[in-house]
Amino acid sequence: MALMPTDRTRHRGTALWCYLAALVAVPLIGVGVLTTLIAVHASGDVDSARRAExxxxxxxxxxxxxxxxxxxxLPTLAVAVIDDPSAATALGVSPWMLASARGLAVDGAVQARAVTDAALAAVPAGSSGAAVAEHVSADLAELRAGVDRGQVRLEQLYLGYLDVSNDLMTAECAAAAAAVSEGVPARTARAVQDVETIATLAQDASRQTPLYLGSLFAPDTALIGSRLAWETGWLSYTDAQRQMEELSQESLRAAWVQLRESELMTGLDALLTPATTPSALTTDVGRLTELLYRSGDRDAALAQLVGTAVDEALALAAADREDAAAVLRRTIELGIGLLLVSTVGAVWLGRTVSRSLGLLAGQATRISEGELVEVEARGPREVRTVSAALGAAVAGLRRIQDQARAVARGDLDDALLDQPLPGPLGEVVHASIQQIVTSVRQREELQFALAHRATHDPLTELPNRAQALTLVTSALHRARRSGEMTGLLFVDLDGFKAVNDSRGHAAGxxxxxxxARRMRAAVRAGDVVCRLGGDEFVVLVEPVETERDLMDLAERLVAAVGEPVDVGGLVQVGASIGVAVSRDGGADADALFAEAGTAAERAKRHGRGRAEIFDDALRQQLASRAATEAAIAAALTNGEMRLVYQPVLDVAEQRxxxxxxxxxxxxxxxxxVPPDEFIPVAESSSLVCDLDRWVLxxxxxxxxxxxxGAPAVPGAAEPTVAVNVSGRHLTDRRVVADVADALAASGLPPRLLVLEVTETVLVDDPVAMTHLSELRAMGVAIAIDDFGTGYTSIGQLRHMPVDTLKIDRSFVASPDPxxxxxxxxxxxxxHTFGLDVVAEGVEEPAQLERLRAQGCDLAQGYxxxxxxPPEAAGALIRPMAGAVPAS
Known part of the structure; x- marks a missing residue:
């Protein structure tokens, strides 16, 4: 019986005005809150960019x-040196020449002071660096007063200016760090680092001439008068020059190369290098004066380069600020747009709900005319009441309609046909439909049996020759459209006639x-095994990725067919297989059958129990691969393989x-021979097991x-050696014995050997997990190599027999936060699961510092x-606690 709407059903739901109010208020409130949150975040980005700028x-x-x-x-030091009574004697010139030189030095000092004062005045009060500028201004005033009174010794003078320079450089570095800490983009951060690099070079360059002159005229001074100070300053200067090669901006690197190769730089560097004999200048005031001027020109050029770098960094910082401001503007505009759209949408939805009453009336009219339209019991209370009544009225009619349609389209397995229909009329209609379904099914089963008998071999239930030809033709048609390869394997049994003759046809x-059963089990789902007749079969394979896949399948079929068969006694047959390939569906089915059959005949002629492919290009490729495999085997025999050793260091202690x-x-x-040329070839064959044994x-x-040669101190940690084990070797039953043999032959304790395996092997092959458990029970450590590139979840780690994770280099090097x-x-x-962590591919100091902050245990990389090589690696091992020299 159809359910009739009750009073309770009619009065359920919410009043219409409640829906309309919610439709208007909720979207507007949500959009407003979301826009505000996004705008606040974008405003913070603008402020951060402004602070960075x-x-x-x-x-x-x-x-x-x-x-x-x-x-x-320089000019201040020159005045101090000239004022020394022994200067004239040291220089071997008349006093009036010294007086002239002193006037030039005094003028230079006055001009330099004016420039310094102007630069200090340019630092706004209350800005970043204002406190340092005030402190430096006071220090300079005190230092200048002492110089003017002649109360400052040469060493004190130099140290005073050195302290000022260092204070300013420290403040400069702090300001640069503040800029980077604001989360600026990587290009801006690198530009700020370029400024620091060039400023460091300029600072070190400005100190070379004072140290050089100090070694000439103040030999008794402890700091600037010693040759050691001069040489030390030179080392710092040359190191700063090397750092310039790391500039991130091409324009700055080009400008630096031009300046470095200029006559000004090369001449000064040649003169100021500690290898230069300074005695040639001690009697030549003109050359000393030229040195001072050239040094000033060099410092000015470097200062100009610093200014260029600063301009680039400012431009990038300003661009960052503009980008952040643009994001804020777009966010506000988008929020306003969303509010407008939400308002319009809410009004439109409200009107739609109001119109639902008119739509419901139209549906009632169509139902009365015989159209079983969908009636949903949703919406306001008033609409739900009417919808429930109409829905109950058409429910039975719709089920009758659905069953009739299922029978009409031939879908006799549709679950609707088993559902009873309501009412007396429904019972009569359902009984009629069931009778029709039974009759149609009996006819289809008979047709299917006849069709199957015509297209399948009755002995093996495989498609017969005619069906095989049809299937291959259809596959080639599909290949022409898709451009994919199609493969056909012709399988001819070896020794079958002898079984028939000796055991009888029943055994055959x-x-x-x-x-037939073994071949069906060996092929992929979707590939088709057919029997042509007698002892001949074919296997249709589509699509084919590579010809090698077909050869692999053929080898599996040879192995499967070659297993003994129990027919009241064990008998054994073999298989010779020919492989033919159509690369684009261009060949016809008969030609493909002929090629596969010819290849099978060749396989029989070449010794049976093997596979041959009817493809000259692939044959050449397989011959080349075979040659590489033979070369690898010969290389292992002839001692052409070598091992190199990459150190693994403790991140915290660099040990x-x-x-x-x-x-x-x-x-x-x-x-x-590059590893990527021979290791994949070895891994595709059993050669990789031989290679692994040699490496072990x-x-x-x-x-x-x-x-x-270098016994460890008792109680100190000893270095380990990690060896990669291939997946093929790990699943080999001899792998445990191979590791045990290597340890026994060398006498190495098992705890010092680490076996590295990929996580894919652990997930894909349970045999590998069993072998790893046995190896770990021997005392050997197990490491998962390239962790993160496979599909191992972190939760699986607690169940795996491993000791160490090696994080793949792609994660270590990634700049992505x-x-x-x-x-x-x-x-x-x-660490939670008690595992050590090794980071691979560490190539930058920032990566190492980040790993140290994250608590990483070990690291390796360039x-x-x-x-x-072994000699260099062995030199790193020290008897005392495994210390290593700085890299």
Whole structure:
């Protein structure tokens, strides 16, 4: 019986005016709150960018003060030296010449002071750096007063200006750090770092001439009068020059190269280098004066380069501020737009609800005319009441309609056909439909049986020759449209006639059924196995990625068919397989059958129990791969393989903790074969197991030799050696014995050997997990290599027999903050499960500092050490606690 609407149903729901009020208020409130939150965040970005720009400007002002203060050093030192009574004697010139030189020096000092005072005055009060500028101004005033009174010794004078310069540089670095800490983009941060790099060079350059002159005229002074001070300052200067190679901006690097190669720089560097003999200048006032002027020109050029870098950084900071402001403007505009759209939408929805009453009336009219339209019991209370009544009225009619449509379209398995219909009329209609369904199913089953018998082999239930030809033709048509390759394997049984002759046809039939079953189990879902007749089968494979996949399948089929078959006694047959490939569906089915059959005949002629492919290009490729495999085998025999060792260091203490052994191939003619050319070839065959065994024996032997030559202090940690084990070798049943043999041959304790495996192997093959558990029980440490590139979840770590995680270099090197946070989470999770963490590919100091802050245990990479030959790696091992020299 159809359910009739009750009074309770009619009065359920909310009044219409409540819906209208909610439709208007809720979207507007939500959009307003969201817009406000986004605008506040964007406003914060604008303020941060503005503070970063102010910090960069502070860097520029402080550098201008520092440059000007350093320009005072040379003329002031010159006055002090000339005023020394022994200056004339040291220089070997008349007093009147010294007086003239002193006048020039005094004028230079006055001009330099004026420039310094102007730079100090340019620092606004209350700005970043104002406190430092005030402090420096007071120090300079006190220092100048002492100089003017002649109460400051040469060393005190130099140290006073040096303190001023250092204070300003410290403040400059602090301002630069403040700019970077505001979260500026990477390009702006690098530009600020460029300013610091050039400013450091300018500071070190300005000190070379005072130190040089001090070594000439104040030999008794402890600081600037010693040759050691001169040489030390020169080392700092040359190191600053090397740092200039790391400038991030191409224009700055080009400007620096032009200045570095100019006659001004090369001449001064040649003169001021500690290798230069200074005696040639001690009697030549003119050359000394020229030195002072050239030094000033050099400092001015470097100051100009600093200014250029500052301008670039300011431009980028200003651009960042404008970008943030633009984001804020767009956010506000978008919020206003959303508010307008929400308002319009709310009004439109309200009107739509109001119109629902008219729509419901139209639906009632159509239902009365026989159209079973959808009636939903939703909306305001008034609409729900009417909708419930109409829905109950048409529910039974719709179910009758759905069952009739299912029968009409032939969908006899539709669950609707089993559902009873309401009412007496529904019972009669449902019984009629069930009778129709039964009759149609019986007819379809009979048609299917006849069609199956015509297209399938009755013995094996596989498609027969005619159906195979049809299937191959259809596959080639699909390949023409898609451009994909299609493969056909022709399988001819070896020794089947002997089974038939010796055991009888019943045994032969049993063998054919078992072979068919094994072949179906060996192919992929979607590939088709067909029996052509007798002992001939074909396998249709589509799509095909590479010809090698077909050869692999053929080899699996040869192995599966070759297993003994029990037919009241064990018998054995083999298989010769021919492989044919259509790369774009261009060949017809008959040609593809002929090519596969010809290849099968060739396989029989070449010894049976094998596969041949009818493709010259692939044959050449396989021959080349076979040649590489043979060369690898020969290289292992001839001793062409080498191991290099990349140190693994403790992140916190920078101490050696172990090595990773990496294999290299150096041919006898001296040609080095890149690892990515021979390791994939080895991994595709059993050769990788032989290569792994060699690496295990060589690495353990080498570490044992190092230990014997440099015994560890009792109780101190000993370095380990890590060896990569391939997935194929890890699943090999001999892997545990191979590791045990290597340890026994070398005498190395198992605790000093680390086996590195990829996480994909652990997930894909349970046998590998079993072998790892056995190896770990031996005392060998297990590390998951390149963690993060596979599909291992952090939660699985607690169940895996591993000791160490090696974070892939792509995560370590990524500048993405999200990736960096992920590294920290992995480190924390690993520590929670008691695992050590090794970071791979550390190439920058910032990466190392970040890893140290995140609590990473170990690290390796070019920043710390490149892979080393055995002699160099062995030199790193020290008897006392494994200390290593600075890299």
């Amino acid at each position: 102010a910090a960069v400007r502070a860097v520029a002002r402080l550098d201008a003060v520092r440059t000007a203060a350093e320009q005072e050093i 039939d049993a063998v054919l059924r078992e072979v 050696l903790r172990g090595f990773e052994a990496l294999v290299r191939w150096v041919r006898q003619d001296g040609v080095v 024996h060589e690495a353990t032997r080498q570490l044992a030799a190092w230990r014997a 999200g990736q960096q946070e992920l590294v920290g989470l992995v480190i924390s999770a690993a 920043l710390l050490h490149r892979p080393l």
